[in-house]
Amino acid sequence: MYDKNKIVTGLVIFVAIVTFPFWYNLGKAIPAPEPKLSEKAKAAKECVVPKVDMKSEHMQILDLWRDTVVRDANRVYKTGKGKTFNMSLSTGEDSCTGCHDNKAEFCDKCHNYASVDPYCWDCHIAPKEKKPEENK
């Protein structure tokens, strides 16, 4: 073929770059983390929806909540089972972080593993732990 050297060199560089995530992280695979529930959360037994659904849908639920709180002035959420929640991520005792008050052990554990960087915390004040958090 024409320009064989250039093509093969280019191909090698391309493959190296494209497979970078795999060979760079060789040997660093870790098992999926288990987020640690706070005492309050354990006592409450169930969140807004069952754990499995929360895991996959909590962002959708939060999206629904923020639109209805900000735009429609509704703040009370009653689940199909009759339990009521204050639709808030970070305000007050009965908000999400009111119960799940340790961001590093609960939220960040999975988010860091999955490389998810939600910008919620740019505005919503994350619950402070005993040691001072770094502010971005």
Added chain:
Amino acid sequence: MLELALKGDKKYWGWVIALLAVIGVAFAVYLKQLDFGLGITGMSRDVSWGFYIAQFTFLVGVAAGGVMVVLPRYLHDYKAFGRITILGEFLAIAAVVMCLLFIIADLGQPMRAFNVILYPTPGSVLFWDMIVLNGYLLLNIVIGWNVLEAERNNIHYAKWVKPLIITSIIWAPAIHTVTAFLYCGLPGRGFWMTAILAPRFLASAFAAGPALLILLCLIIRKVTKFDPGKEQIQSLAKIVTYAIIINVFFLLCEVFVVFYSRIPSHMSHMQYLFAGLHGHGALVPWMWTSMTLMATSIVLLVIPAARKNESILAFTCVILFIGTWIDKGMGMISGGFVPNPLHHVTEYMPTLPEILITLGVYATGLLILTILFKVAVGVKEEVGGLKDSCESC
């Protein structure tokens, strides 16, 4: 056809690399802006739009100016312009891309820009601005590419291109009218709330756009084997003449209305721009320079001997372009925001990072323009470039 842009001499590649260098620096500064926020610019709570939006406003005009070549060719059968319609269309593409980049650069949360499409708000002029700008970009890409490709293959372009061309002729004044409507419907901004804003924008556009096109034609004649044509340049010059006269006339109308009525809230903006207000007058020398440049360009354009002399014409186009740029790209925005709704004066001057990002966007536009013009000239050189792009349109 893009492969035509890959064959060039040392000067061509030197120019491309220089542009890429400017773009690289500007991109790095933009990353800093993304990290820090728009605080690295000179904008303030009172003057909340600055250089970026000013450049966008000016360049929308330049993009619309491309229609001044297409309209005579297709609506009035002025065959001579057939040679350079592609240049007008490609200039429009580069200009609209720069507009979009300036808008993105100006957003506080650019990653959310898609929200304008996710939550369409037909009551907002900005929504329509997004539609007309992107529509015009698409139109010019499709039209330009097809017409050029047909010229290269020595055939008539496909039938469906013609209605698109007619659409683009109507669309061009629309994009600048919508941009003017961003400003002239805001109740608290007396400087912009004038019915003549949209007509003035268009007049300024039809002066600056074709003036730039004349300069580009002269450059093309110098550095390539394609000659856009003396007659074409002269016709453009006549268009520029009328447009700049109308633009200055509209400006004088505004001056009269404001200063004869003596209404303080109307006068204050013009006073700030041309005489200074409460001790603040950073823009005064700029505005008077702009007036002088525009007035001089009118004189040099009206005198036939000066207009027909291509060296003088080139000089005239340069000073006209600078004059209209200051008028629209500097005076228009600050004038609207100063004094603020509480009649306080906060001045605005762009900062260095802001200027660097601006230069980067201009370099991007110039790069796109260079590539597209290289393709167009390449095609014209290939087919001999002496005849009209389509003889039986």
Added chain:
Amino acid sequence: MGNSRRSFLKVAGITALGIGTKPVLDVFASSGGNGAEPKSEVSQNEESLTAKRWGMVIDTRKFHSAEDLDPIIEACHKIHNVPELTEPRHKIMWLWGDEYKHVFTHREHELINDRIKHLPFLVLCNHCEKPACVRACPTKATFKRDDGIVLMDFHRCIGCRFCMAACPYGSRSFNFRDPRPFIKEENKEFPTRMKGVVEKCNFCAERLAVGKMPACVEASNGAITVGDLDDSESEVRELLRTNYTIRRKPDLGAGPSVYYIV
């Protein structure tokens, strides 16, 4: 040979379309929740204060100097985590004070009486009936609620600042940089904002929702009253009936809901 690639592409395209239709239809069919469970519902708090059209009356006769305004401004800015920026260009102000000739530019004159001339007036978002900012916003990030409060959805704002250009009262501020380093005392009960979004007075919607009066009202010692302009029995309507009031730039037709007793 001539058409085989073309026909292959045609078949491939139609197949892709066919395979892709079901997932797309599925997304549209499901309404974002589990269909099996009984439906959840949203509602307002029982104790939330409601109105058909919120309005505010500021009795300027109760103020005498800028010092009188400071605790009110402080109350508002503190509970909403409004940052105190040192660079004047980047100032964020939800509520502030200014002189009569600046606040009421359409009716000021040289020979105004002494009391008014030097009195600082409170300036804030007027929560207009026909807000220009809401018309301008391309994403409805700023919107007017049914009860008349003009609010910001900070999640949606793209920071284009068209609303700032549109507001005839200069009530809006933009976060030119990250505000957090400039917040003296964070109030954990209310979020901060991030860089790149516009903000303004929100009429303490979050306090109204739990039955409390806006912070400025509570801090004003009775000088500021808030209530339902559409309820002829309300306190604000009583104040408007019995006192001479003015609004800012009424001739612009925006319909500001903030009235000043002078």
